[in-house]
Amino acid sequence: xxxxxxxGTRDFLLEAAAKRNYIFDTLKKVFEQxxxxxxxxxxxxxxxxLTGKYGEEGDRLIFxxxxxxxxxxxxxxxxxxxxxxxxALRYDLTVPFARMVVQYQNEITFPFKRYQIQPVWRADRxxxxxxxxxxxxxxxxxxxxxxxxxxxxxxxxxxxxxxLGLGDVTIKLNNRKLLLGIVQELGIENQFIDFTVVLxxxxxxxxxxxxxxLSEKGISLADDKVNLLFKESGFDLQAIKALIGQNQIGNExxxxxxFVFDAVKAFGISNLELDITLARGLNYYTGCIFExxxxxxxxxxxxxxxxxxxxxxxxxxxxxxVGISFGADRIFDLMEAKGLFPKNLTQSxxxxxxxxxxxxxxxxxxxxxxxxxxNIPCEVYPDxxxxxxxxxxxxxxxxPYLGLIGExxxxxxxxxxxxxxxxxxxxxxxxxxxxxxxx
RNA sequence: GUGAUUGUAGCUCAGCUGGUUAGAGCGCUGGUUUGUGGCACCAGAGGUCGCGGGUUCGAAUCCCGUCUUUCACCCCA
Numbered sequence: 001x002x003x004x005x006x007x008g009t010r011d012f013l014l015e016a017a018a019k020r021n022y023i024f025d026t027l028k029k030v031f032e033q034x035x036x037x038x039x040x041x042x043x044x045x046x047x048x049x050l051t052g053k054y055g056e057e058g059d060r061l062i063f064x065x066x067x068x069x070x071x072x073x074x075x076x077x078x079x080x081x082x083x084x085x086x087x088a089l090r091y092d093l094t095v096p097f098a099r100m101v102v103q104y105q106n107e108i109t110f111p112f113k114r115y116q117i118q119p120v121w122r123a124d125r126x127x128x129x130x131x132x133x134x135x136x137x138x139x140x141x142x143x144x145x146x147x148x149x150x151x152x153x154x155x156x157x158x159x160x161x162x163x164l165g166l167g168d169v170t171i172k173l174n175n176r177k178l179l180l181g182i183v184q185e186l187g188i189e190n191q192f193i194d195f196t197v198v199l200x201x202x203x204x205x206x207x208x209x210x211x212x213x214l215s216e217k218g219i220s221l222a223d224d225k226v227n228l229l230f231k232e233s234g235f236d237l238q239a240i241k242a243l244i245g246q247n248q249i250g251n252e253x254x255x256x257x258x259f260v261f262d263a264v265k266a267f268g269i270s271n272l273e274l275d276i277t278l279a280r281g282l283n284y285y286t287g288c289i290f291e292x293x294x295x296x297x298x299x300x301x302x303x304x305x306x307x308x309x310x311x312x313x314x315x316x317x318x319x320x321x322v323g324i325s326f327g328a329d330r331i332f333d334l335m336e337a338k339g340l341f342p343k344n345l346t347q348s349x350x351x352x353x354x355x356x357x358x359x360x361x362x363x364x365x366x367x368x369x370x371x372x373x374x375n376i377p378c379e380v381y382p383d384x385x386x387x388x389x390x391x392x393x394x395x396x397x398x399x400p401y402l403g404l405i406g407e408x409x410x411x412x413x414x415x416x417x418x419x420x421x422x423x424x425x426x427x428x429x430x431x432x433x434x435x436x437x438x439x
Numbered sequence: 440g441u442g443a444u445u446g447u448a449g450c451u452c453a454g455c456u457g458g459u460u461a462g463a464g465c466g467c468u469g470g471u472u473u474g475u476g477g478c479a480c481c482a483g484a485g486g487u488c489g490c491g492g493g494u495u496c497g498a499a500u501c502c503c504g505u506c507u508u509u510c511a512c513c514c515c516a
Contacts, residue, residue, distance in 0.1 A: 002489080007507075057514050060440080092516085120516085125440080127510060136516060197514085282515085303516065327516030356474065391476030406474060418475070425475085 008124070008132025018345040019336070020135070023164065023328050024117050027137045030160045031115040034152055036139050039114045041096040043121075047088045053095045053313070055193065055283045061122045063089040063132075089121035093138040094284070094323060095310070101142050101321075102314035110143030110319070117328070129299045129330045138304075140323025142311065149322050150260045150288045150306065151267075157292055157302060157324060158269045164331065165340040169301070170271055172291045174278035175257045176305070178240075181250015182229070182276075185243055188219055195219060196279035202230055203277065235276050256288055284310045290324055294334055301330045344398060348377060350437050351401040351417070352394045355381040364405045367415060370430060376437050378403075394420055401437070 005011060012020055028038075044065060051059050064085035067075055075083035090096050093116045101112060117137045124130055139156060141149045154171060161169045179199075183192050198213045205213070207230055214221065221229070228243040229235065244250035257274060264272055280289045280303060287306030294301060304324030311319045335341055351371070353364035364380045371378045381390045394402050404416040415433055418425045428436065 004507080055514090061514080122515075124515075125513095126508090127512095130515075134516065280515090300516065325516060330516055354474080360474095386473075387475050388472090389476090395476070402475085404474070408474095416474095420476075423475095423477085 006132070008126035008130075010131065010133075015346045016332075019341045020328065020332055022341060022345055023331055023335070024135075024137065026163050027160050027326055028115070028117070030156055030163060031137075031139050033159075034113075034139075034156055036113045036115040036141075039097070039100065039116055040118060041090070041093070041100055041116070043089055043119070044087045045090050045096055045099070047086055049099050049314075050088050050091055050095060053282075053284060053310075054091060058091065058282065061124055062091050063121045063123050065089065090118075091122060092120050092282075093118060093136050093325065094140060094282075094307070097138070097140055097323075098142070098307075098310040098321065099314055101319075102311050102316040105316055111141055111149075112143050113139075113141045115139045129297065129333060131329055134330075135328035137326040137328055138323055140321055142321035143319055145320045147256060147259050147263075147288075150256075151263045153290065153304065153322065153324050154260065154264045154269060154272065155267065157290065158271070160326065161292065161302075164335060165338075166294065166331070166334070168271070169292050169294045170273055171269075172273050172275040172278045172293065173257060173261060173288065174275055175253035175288050176285050177249050177253025177287060178244070178257060178276065179253070179279065181244045181247040181253055182240070185245065185247050185250065186221060186225055186229075188221075191217070191219055193283070199230075199277050200279040203234070207231065230277070237274070237276075240276055253287070260288060280305060287320075288322070296337065297330065297334045299330065300327070301334060302326045347398045347400075349379045349397070349399045350376050351378045351403050351433075352390070352397075352399045353378070353380040353403040353405060354387065354390050355384045356404075356406050357384050360405055360407070360410065363410050364403065367403070367405065367430060367433075371434065371437065374434055374438070376434070391420070403433075 047062070047064060050062055054062075065087040066072065066085055067083060071083065071086075075081075097114065097116065101108060115138060117135060119133050119135050121133050124132060126132060139153065154173070157171055161167060179196050180189070180192060183189050183195055186195075188195055194217045195214070198210055198217065198219075201213070202210050210230070211221075211226070225243065228239040241254070244254070261272065261274055278289060278291055280291065284307040285305040286308040289305035290303060291300045292302035293299075302324060304322070306320065306322040308320045310321060311317075353368055355361050355364070361380060361384070368378050368380050381393065391402065400420060402418045402420055404418065406416075409416055409427075414427045414429060416425060416427050417433060417436070
């Protein structure tokens with residue numbers, strides 16, 4: 001059998017793993033700058049914890065874990081589908097986080113801020129930028145309704161992407177309350193989800209495409225409202241204001257968006273865009289919603305929003321939360337395509353000591369240990385094989401220097417050091433070597 | 440879930456309308472060079488042509504199924 005991995009998953013070899021860690025580390029630094037601390041939750045949750053939180057489509061994509069042993073045979077026997085799988089792999093990090101907050105509510109100080117970098121699984125069909133296993137980097141805050149949180153999250157998004165070299169992203173902002181107000185004024189409140197999902201496609205399929213899809217879902221709109229709602233491929237904020245008029249929830253949403261928008265702009269973040277067509281599919285969002293896109297990548301690389309009732313589902317009422325999720329794998333692909341990763345992420349040792357035999361090997365190890373004590377990563381080649389092979393190893397691992405300690409060097413306490421890039425070779429004492437490698 | 444698409448050596452690929460020993464480049468191993476690599480030259484190893492079935496005297500090549508790859512839709516990080 002040819003070795004391979006399940007579809008929609010991928011291996012991260014040395015260099016790829018280093019690159020991905022670079023993304024994690026960069027984001028972590030920003031998260032911690034805003035006083036978020038890490039938590040972790042198990043890869044699997046009880047199925048009932050997950051179902052019903054992501055909408056119909058989302059539920060379908062949950063990876064269920066088949067029951068085993070007696071439980072399985074019993075479930076098959078009785079034909080009880082719900083007993084076939086009682087556990088599932090987590091679909092995102094937000095719902096498990098909400099579960100965690102409710103479960104440990106007496107041990108937690110609110111507002112509770114955490115970040116979480118872990119993989120999630122979706123039983124989707126893989127395609128560009130879409131995997132069945134991928135890492136999310138979530139920052140969430142539960143237990144405060146203040147819009148300060150929204151403002152800070154936008155700042156985190158902005159700083160995070162800038163630090164990754166992706167300062168040219170667009171941060172989109174919208175508010176579900178505003179959308180709800182619009183839907184109320186259109187008289188189609190009971191088709192809120194259907195409407196917003198279709199509206200989200202405006203820039204992709206245009207006005208006619210949206211109208212067509214709406215009518216396919218049994219939603220028809222009066223012409224005058226359509227004209228207020230959107231133009232060919234965008235929308236007109238003044239017209240939207242006219243559309244929602246005195247609608248209470250709509251104006252609430254509008255005020256929230258404006259507050260966040262103005263504050264963030266005042267802090268010099270210019271790539272923020274109000275987009276009333278932004279919907280976001282996850283059902284639990286209730287207030288501000290965010291999404292980050294890049295013009296060289298066709299799907300969003302970060303998304304999030306406020307959820308007023310998520311903990312309520314688990315029994316903790318009136319606790320609002322808000323958070324965002326960076327899609328590490330999409331960011332990885334985008335950065336790879338743009339060549340944004342720093343070089344030498346995989347440089348392991350600064351110097352490799354060649355192996356000429358047992359005596360020489362031990363002499364080299366003694367030097368290596370002294371370098372290590374000075375925080376200089378280094379290694380001794382483990383086998384006394386031919387030089388060609390040892391050189392190649394150093395080259396493949398991007399080790400810049402080769403140290404040679406043979407009989408001559410041992411007897412006069414020196415180390416022959418060869419710069420592998422230039423071919424330059426010097427005879428140094430240990431102190432000279434330390435000095436050179438510390439630069 | 441729907442519709443396309445791909446699969447030949449470790450990697451990237453060639454192999455014309457079916458014809459007998461399936462090729463190249465890179466990589467790998469050994470040698471020219473038993474403590475001095477990158478270059479060059481020489482030699483060598485490595486493939487049930489994704490898998491299963493069918494058509495045929497004969498299949499990498501045609502047909503069916505299946506898995507896999509990639510892409511779009513749905514939906515999403």
